[in-house]
Amino acid sequence: MTDFKDIDLRGGTCIRKQVALFEIQDHHRIPYGKYKIKVLMDANNHYYAFPNVAFKDSNDNVDWVCGMGPTILTAVQESIDSLVRSIPSFVYSDGQYFEWSSPEDF
Secondary structure: OOOHHHOOOOOOOOOEEEEEEEEEEOOOOOHHHEEEEEEEEEOOOOEEEEEOEEEEOOOOOEEOOOEEEOOHHHHHHHHHHHHHHHOOHHHOOOHHHEEEOOHHHO
């Protein structure tokens, strides 16, 4: 066996491999000035990029976003774009409006 796609999942439905981790500095919008994006690849060579932070509205509804694409960079760009669009300008850098993923997830 030479590829993760060849692993017998024994009934499992999906396998993804972490292929990249990016750290983005954004002192204007994000509390603490930075966040991470984890990129996974599935068995069909599709890429999924997940930021470790999300916007949380005043009712504590969290808007987790991700990016998808045919390349790592396309997925990361879509993830950044989605995250930025989800954050209203009036809450930039206000920590009460953000939810962070568990550190174990990154």
